[in-house]
Amino acid sequence: MADKPIEGEKRVFMTGNEVVAWAALAAKAEIMYGYPITPQNEIMHYWTRMAPKFGREFLQTEDELSAGFTTAGGVLAGRKAFTATAGPGNTLMQEPMSMAEAMRLPVVVVVQQRGGPSTATVIYSQQEVTMTTMGGNGEGLRVVYSTATHQELFDYTIKAFNTAWKYRFPTFVLGDGYQAKMRESLTIYDPEARGVTLLPAEAYLGKPGTPGVDRPPAQYRNTYNVEEELYEVLQGYFKDYEKMAPEIAEFDAFDTEDADLVVISHGVVSRAAKGAVKELRAAGYKVGYFRPITLRPLPVKELRALGGRTKQFLVAESANGQLARLLKEAAYGCPVEMLPMYKPGVGITTEEVVARVKEIAG
Amino acid sequence: MSVQPAMPKSWRMDTKPHKFCPGCGHGLVLKALGMAIDELGIQDRAVFGCDIGCSLLSWDFFNVDSIQTHHGRTTPVITGLKRANPNLIGIAYMGDGGGYAIGSQHLVNAAARNERITAILVNNTQYGMTGGQMAPTTLPGQKTETTPYGRDPEKTGYPVQGPEMVAAITREGSYVARGTIANLNQLKGYIKKALQNQIEGNGFSFVEVLSACPTNWRTNAEETWNMVEKEMPKFFKVGEIKVPGAGKEGQENG
Numbered sequence: 001m002a003d004k005p006i007e008g009e010k011r012v013f014m015t016g017n018e019v020v021a022w023a024a025l026a027a028k029a030e031i032m033y034g035y036p037i038t039p040q041n042e043i044m045h046y047w048t049r050m051a052p053k054f055g056r057e058f059l060q061t062e063d064e065l066s067a068g069f070t071t072a073g074g075v076l077a078g079r080k081a082f083t084a085t086a087g088p089g090n091t092l093m094q095e096p097m098s099m100a101e102a103m104r105l106p107v108v109v110v111v112q113q114r115g116g117p118s119t120a121t122v123i124y125s126q127q128e129v130t131m132t133t134m135g136g137n138g139e140g141l142r143v144v145y146s147t148a149t150h151q152e153l154f155d156y157t158i159k160a161f162n163t164a165w166k167y168r169f170p171t172f173v174l175g176d177g178y179q180a181k182m183r184e185s186l187t188i189y190d191p192e193a194r195g196v197t198l199l200p201a202e203a204y205l206g207k208p209g210t211p212g213v214d215r216p217p218a219q220y221r222n223t224y225n226v227e228e229e230l231y232e233v234l235q236g237y238f239k240d241y242e243k244m245a246p247e248i249a250e251f252d253a254f255d256t257e258d259a260d261l262v263v264i265s266h267g268v269v270s271r272a273a274k275g276a277v278k279e280l281r282a283a284g285y286k287v288g289y290f291r292p293i294t295l296r297p298l299p300v301k302e303l304r305a306l307g308g309r310t311k312q313f314l315v316a317e318s319a320n321g322q323l324a325r326l327l328k329e330a331a332y333g334c335p336v337e338m339l340p341m342y343k344p345g346v347g348i349t350t351e352e353v354v355a356r357v358k359e360i361a362g
Numbered sequence: 363m364s365v366q367p368a369m370p371k372s373w374r375m376d377t378k379p380h381k382f383c384p385g386c387g388h389g390l391v392l393k394a395l396g397m398a399i400d401e402l403g404i405q406d407r408a409v410f411g412c413d414i415g416c417s418l419l420s421w422d423f424f425n426v427d428s429i430q431t432h433h434g435r436t437t438p439v440i441t442g443l444k445r446a447n448p449n450l451i452g453i454a455y456m457g458d459g460g461g462y463a464i465g466s467q468h469l470v471n472a473a474a475r476n477e478r479i480t481a482i483l484v485n486n487t488q489y490g491m492t493g494g495q496m497a498p499t500t501l502p503g504q505k506t507e508t509t510p511y512g513r514d515p516e517k518t519g520y521p522v523q524g525p526e527m528v529a530a531i532t533r534e535g536s537y538v539a540r541g542t543i544a545n546l547n548q549l550k551g552y553i554k555k556a557l558q559n560q561i562e563g564n565g566f567s568f569v570e571v572l573s574a575c576p577t578n579w580r581t582n583a584e585e586t587w588n589m590v591e592k593e594m595p596k597f598f599k600v601g602e603i604k605v606p607g608a609g610k611e612g613q614e615n616g
Binding site: 057 | 372374405406407409414418421422424425426427428429430431432435438439440441442443444445446447449450467468470471
C-alpha cells in the first residue's frame with residue numbers, strides 16, 4: 001500500500017471534482033460516505049479509485065440523509081469523514097447537518113452548487129448560499145468556504161478538515177458545477193511537507209475503557225427537556241462561534257481604499273469581478289474588489305469598514321440576492337448603497353460586470 | 363420485605379428510575395438488552411444509538427457510550443460508526459415509526475447491504491411520543507389519534523410485517539427475530555443472538571419487539587397484556603425468522 005498520496009508537490013491539470021478527491025486524501029480523510037448527484041459525482045468516482053490504495057474507505061448510501069448521518073457516525077467513531085452533494089441533495093443534507101451543529105460534530109461536506117429551486121439544472125449556480133450558510137432548523141452554526149479556483153478547492157478542502165476538527169462545527173466547501181467539471185492547472189501537495197499541521201481526529205464514542213467502570217459513559221443528546229436547558233447550551237455554542245469567527249473569517253480585496261464603488265462577489269463569479277475591476281481601473285474608474293472567502297462567518301469587520309467609506313456596493317452573484325442578503329445583514333447601518341447584479345443560475349462574465357459598472361457610473 | 367429487582371450491570375444506576383411512562387415496554391426491552399450486553403461482556407465496545415420518539419429517553423440509560431440521533435436516522439448513524447470502526451458493536455434502537463415509516467429506507471438498505479449492525483425495533487402499534495397517532499404497525503380497527511374511528515385497512519393498509527420484510531431482503535448470515543415483552547427470557551436470547559451475530563461478523567441483525575403503550579392505548583393492566591399477548595400476535599408472529607446456518611427456512615421457537 002502506497003504511503004502518501006502526494007509526495008512533495010505536483011503541477012497538475014484536472015477537474016475540480018478530481019481536485020477535491022486528491023485534497024481529501026492529502027488531508028488524511030479516512031472515509032467518504034456519498035450518494036450520486038450531479039455535478040459532484042466524480043468526487044466519489046476518484047475517491048473510490050484512489051481510496052483503497054491508501055487504506056481509505058467508502059460507503060455509497062441510500063440517499064443524502066443517510067450520507068450525512070453515516071458521515072456523522074464516522075466522525076463519532078473518531079475518523080476524518082466527509083461527504084459531497086449538490087442541489088436537492090444539499091436540501092436533504094441539512095437534516096444531518098443540524099444534528100452535527102447540535103452535537104458539535106466536525107463533519108466536512110463539499111457542495112458543488114447546481115441550479116434551483118428543485119431539480120432545475122445539473123450545471124451551475126450560486127443558489128445554495130442561503131441553505132449552506134443557514135440551513136436546517138437552527139442558527140447556522142457552521143463554517144462555509146466559498147472557493148473560486150481549483151487551487152482553492154484543494155487548499156480549502158484540506159483546511160476544512162482542520163477547521164472542523166479544531167472548532168467542532170460542521171464545515172462546508174462551497175463550490176459549483178463550473179468548478180466541479182472544468183479542468184484547470186493547480187499545484188497539489190502534501191500539506192505536511194509545506195508545514196501545515198493536520199489536526200488528528202478524536203473519537204466521541206468507543207474510547208478505551210469500560211464506561212461506568214474506568215470512565216464515565218460518553219453520551220450525546222440533541223433533545224432537551226426544557227427551554228432554558230437548550231438556551232444555556234446554545235449560549236455556549238454562540239460564544240464559541242463568536243470567538244472563532246474573527247480567527248477564521250477570510251476575504252480577498254484590492255483597490256478598495258479610494259473606490260467609490262466596490263464589486264462584491266464570491267466563488268467563481270469573483271474571477272469575473274476581479275478581471276472587471278482591473279480593466280475598469282485601467283480605464284480610470286474608481287472601483288474596488290472585495291470577495292468574502294468565508295460566507296459563514298462573513299468577514300464582518302472588514303465589510304463594515306468598507307461599507308462605511310464606499311458609496312456603492314455592486315453585488316454580483318449567480319443567485320437572486322442570496323449573497324446580498326448576507327451582506328445587508330453584515331453591513332446594516334452602513335451608509336453604503338447596495339446595487340444588484342443578479343443572474344440566478346447563470347454565469348457572469350468580466351464583460352458583463354464592466355458594462356454594468358459603466359452603466360452605473362453613467 | 364424489600365427486595366431490589368436485579369438490574370443489569372450495564373445499566374447506569376444514577377439515571378434510574380427511568381423516564382418512561384408506567385407500564386411502558388421500553389424498560390423491559392432495555393433490561394433484556396442490558397442483560398445481553400452483560401452476558402456477552404461487550405459493555406466496553408458497545409455503542410448504543412437511540413432514535414427520536416419515546417426511544418430518545420434511553421440516551422443515558424446504560425453505562426455504554428450512547429448517541430441520540432434523529433427520528434428514523436439511528437440506522438445510518440450506527441452504520442457510519444460501524445463502517446468507520448468495525449471493532450465497535452453498534453446497536454440501533456428505534457420505534458416502529460422510526461424504523462418502518464420515516465426511516466424505512468435506511469432499514470431496508472442497511473439490511474440489503476448486510477451492514478454488520480444490530481437493529482432493535484420496539485413495536486407498540488402507534489407513535490407514543492407525539493401522542494398516539496397511527497403507525498405502520500397499527501392493527502386493523504385500532505383507534506389512534508389519527509384513526510379515531512379505527513384503522514381502516516382499505517384506506518391505510520395493513521400492519522407492516524417488519525421482520526418478514528427484513529428476512530426477505532437479506533441473505534444468509536443475517537439474523538431476524540420477533541420477540542415480545544411478554545417473554546423476557548426469550549427476548550433476551552434473541553437480542554443476545556442478534557449481538558453475537560454482529561460480533562461474529564455474519565451480517566445484519568434485526569429484532570422487533572412487541573411492546574406496550576398503556577398511556578396511548580388507554581388500557582389498564584389486564585387490557586394491556588391482552589393486547590400484547592393476544593391481539594398483536596394475531597398479526598405479528600413471535601419467533602426467529604432467519605438464523606444464520608439454518609438454511610433458507612430459518613427456524614422458529616418460543
